[in-house]
């Protein structure tokens with residue numbers, strides 16, 4: 001008898017699926033969950049090979065921009081959402097400099113499975129790609145964290161009322177140009193771990209093995225060895241307590257980065 005009638009007295013709920021290497025996305029996902037009040041967080045890496053629970057009316061993705069596009073693991077994850085066609089979907093992408101068409105890509109990949117991305121938000125955070133640059137100073141980091149708070153409040157307002165909002169992107173010219181780099185380069189990401197190597201500071205603690213979200217690191221004779229199915233999330237390099245993991249030739253003196261409020265333990269558990 002009640003079929004077709006929306007039961008407004010039932011509390012609506014949100015599931016936020018996140019992927020993170022250095023904690024920015026977990027920080028954003030947690031703050032957003034706190035603002036929404038009725039949200040649960042699920043680490044994409046912990047459920048990528050499992051059945052997922054799609055209960056709740058609103059589903060969000062929070063992930064970093066990689067190479068001007070989506071992390072490969074997040075693209076792979078999207079097909080698991082197929083069963084949730086009636087849900088309200090939103091996405092938040094954190095980025096360090098240029099996010100380009102990442103969220104448009106997300107909308108396209110959703111559409112391929114008959115899903116609608118109702119809103120897409122960009123949040124600027126400290127960059128973490130040490131192969132190209134070192135961490136920005138703490139003052140600049142804190143400014144970005146502060147700025148994210150207002151944006152997250154606004155996202156929570158839009159999401160909780162299930163509004164359709166703009167899919168945010170960079171300017172058309174820049175976005176189009178850089179998206180080409182993703183198209184040409186993203187397929188090479190799994191094998192890009194060839195660039196990692198441990199220097200003499202490695203003390204065989206094994207943290208790099210535990211922190212890798214896709215089990216791509218093992219210890220061989222006490223030293224890390226990479227297995228060719230990398231996401232390039234930088235977790236192994238950034239969380240090594242000895243700063244012993246290098247990439248190519250220029251990372252030894254670059255300042256490492258991970259979000260100051262996210263702890264190693266947060267990344268080593270499955271669902272937070």
Ligand SMILES: Cc1cc2nc3c(=O)[nH]c(=O)nc-3n(C[C@H](O)[C@H](O)[C@H](O)COP(=O)(O)O)c2cc1C
Nearest residue numbers: 021022023024025064067068095096097098127128
């Ligand atoms: C492999 C890789 C590629 C990246 N590419 C971009 C990029 O194209 N544009 C950008 O603005 N930031 C880029 N970044 C920076 C991250 O998107 C940014 O630091 C993000 O907030 C990291 O999130 P996390 O701490 O949750 O891992 C890249 C980072 C990595 C590790």
Ligand code: SF4
Nearest residue numbers: 202203205206208240
């Ligand atoms: S985390 Fe660093 S010190 Fe520990 S095993 Fe890995 S490379 Fe070595």
Ligand code: SF4
Nearest residue numbers: 212230231233234236
């Ligand atoms: S090997 Fe390192 S960079 Fe690659 S997915 Fe694992 S933690 Fe991330």
